[in-house]
Amino acid sequence: MDLKTVYVTVGTTKFDALVAAITSEPALKALKTRQCQKLIIQHGNSLPLTEDAVQLIRDSLGLEIEQYKFRPNREDIRDADLIIGHAGAGTCMDILNNNKHGLIVINDQLMDNHQWELARQLASENYLYYSKVADLDENLATLDFNALKPYETQPENLKKFVAAVNELMS
Amino acid sequence: MTYVILGSGGHTAEMGRLTQALLQQEDATKAASYQPIRFILASSDSTSEQHLRQLLPKQATKAEFIQVPRSRSVGQSWLSSIFTTLWALLWSCYLVWRDRPQLVLCNGPGTCVPFCYAAFLWRCMGRLPSKSRIVFVESFCRVESLSLSGRLLLPLADLFVVHWPSLATRYSHKSNLRYFGRIL
Numbered sequence: 223m224d225l226k227t228v229y230v231t232v233g234t235t236k237f238d239a240l241v242a243a244i245t246s247e248p249a250l251k252a253l254k255t256r257q258c259q260k261l262i263i264q265h266g267n268s269l270p271l272t273e274d275a276v277q278l279i280r281d282s283l284g285l286e287i288e289q290y291k292f293r294p295n296r297e298d299i300r301d302a303d304l305i306i307g308h309a310g311a312g313t314c315m316d317i318l319n320n321n322k323h324g325l326i327v328i329n330d331q332l333m334d335n336h337q338w339e340l341a342r343q344l345a346s347e348n349y350l351y352y353s354k355v356a357d358l359d360e361n362l363a364t365l366d367f368n369a370l371k372p373y374e375t376q377p378e379n380l381k382k383f384v385a386a387v388n389e390l391m392s
Numbered sequence: 393m394t395y396v397i398l399g400s401g402g403h404t405a406e407m408g409r410l411t412q413a414l415l416q417q418e419d420a421t422k423a424a425s426y427q428p429i430r431f432i433l434a435s436s437d438s439t440s441e442q443h444l445r446q447l448l449p450k451q452a453t454k455a456e457f458i459q460v461p462r463s464r465s466v467g468q469s470w471l472s473s474i475f476t477t478l479w480a481l482l483w484s485c486y487l488v489w490r491d492r493p494q495l496v497l498c499n500g501p502g503t504c505v506p507f508c509y510a511a512f513l514w515r516c517m518g519r520l521p522s523k524s525r526i527v528f529v530e531s532f533c534r535v536e537s538l539s540l541s542g543r544l545l546l547p548l549a550d551l552f553v554v555h556w557p558s559l560a561t562r563y564s565h566k567s568n569l570r571y572f573g574r575i576l
Contacts, residue, residue: 311533315405339535343556379573380413383553386570387414388422390525390551391495 224257225323225367229264229302231295233310236267239355240327244306245271248359250283255363260286262298267291304367309341309352317350318373324350325365327358349373394426395493395511398433399501404440406532406576407499408447414497416449428454430491434503435459458487462503477506484510494524500531500541512548525550532576534559 230244241263243249253261263270270289271279279285299305299316304323307313317324326341345352348371353361396411398404417423433440441457448455460483461476468476484506488496496511498504508528514520528549530542535556538546546552552569554560560571 311531315532336535336537337533339537340533343535375576376574379575380409381417382572383410383575384413384417386551386572387495387497387527388417388419390527391425391523 225253225304226257227260227262227302228253228258228304228306229262229295229298231264231298231305231307231313232266232268233264233308233313234266234292235308235310235329237308237327237329238268239329239331240306240308240358241265241268241270243327243355243358245275245279245287246359249362250279250285252359252363254283254285258285260288262302263287263289264293264295264298265289265291309337311337311340314340314344314350318344321372323367323370325361326350326352328352328354330355347371393491393493394429394495394497395488395491395507396429396431397496397498397501397504397507398431398437398440398444399499399503403499403501403531404437404443405447406529407497408444409576410497410499410529411444412447412449426495428456430493431455431457432460432487432503432507433457434462434501436462460484460487460503481506481509485513488514489519492520492524494521496524496526497529498527499529500534500539502541504528505541505544508545508548527551527553529553530555530559536562538563 232240271287276287279287299320299322302322304325305317306325306327308329309326314326328338341352344350350370351361351365396407398407411429414426415423431444461480488507488510493511496507498508508526511520511524511526515522515524526549528542528545530553531539532555534542536558538559546566546569549568552566554569554571555574555576557571563569
């Protein structure tokens with residue numbers, strides 16, 4: 223499967239290690255091997271690449287890099303073939319609700335972050351993958367994104383909730 | 393009347409779906425019993441109202457939005473949080489006393505804590521009908537442990553919904569805590 227457009231998002235956090243890892247040579251080469259043409263990086267409060275670095279990557283690998291701090295990202299999500307993000311619930315839900323391939327990168331700097339719980343649970347149910355920063359390039363080269371399950375809402379469970387509230391109110 | 397307490401971002405989207413499910417259920421009489429709906433949102437939250445108005449069914453066009461002060465902003469110091477929390481609690485007590493909601497429905501943002509306590513208090517004092525209820529839906533991202541709001545509200549919510557089996561197992565001794573599988 224081709225990963226033509228890859229969207230990297232750190233949300234409102236500062237996650238320099240993720241931006242550095244995704245723009246490292248092995249990671250970019252792994253993306254290139256998977257036909258990646260464009261990398262969009264929402265870097266939030268993390269350090270972006272310098273203009274020179276962006277130019278260098280464009281020249282040497284033929285990979286387009288677009289960076290921005292914050293903006294409404296509905297279109298970035300919609301157009302992405304793969305979303306790479308931190309373990310924020312918002313990013314996880316964006317991946318699931320838009321049926322996108324997702325790779326959550328765990329921020330080792332934030333110990334005791336309960337948000338890992340959600341990414342880990344969703345990964346154990348095969349809805350997305352998660353990775354340590356150090357393993358990112360290897361995972362980008364080897365993960366089979368087609369093996370992920372689409373996320374489907376379960377209306378019958380929601381009906382059980384409605385029935386319980388109805389009963390409570392009667 | 394139903395009070396729906398909103399947070400921000402993901403919380404709002406989740407709450408929109410739950411409210412929609414209550415209002416669009418097949419039994420029209422039951423659906424109507426949740427009307428009118430008042431959405432409570434933090435005064436710093438500028439996007440939730442617009443977002444929800446798009447989600448809501450036609451029947452809920454009369455929904456009102458009320459802005460209240462936040463009990464605590466992210467990063468606020470603990471000392472000043474004490475005062476803002478008290479202020480938020482006073483506001484909650486006033487609004488709940490004034491509107492007497494039958495149902496207070498919330499899903500995790502800090503804003504909901506004072507409202508639930510206010511509803512509980514006024515029910516004990518007889519200002520709210522004895523069959524008024526507090527329903528708390530834990531945040532979707534809590535898989536293994538409860539949120540602070542959740543821990544504060546577990547003792548007084550009439551129905552406390554969790555999204556993941558490990559929480560359901562851990563709190564299986566709590567009769568008000570329920571797990572329906574994945575509802576979002």
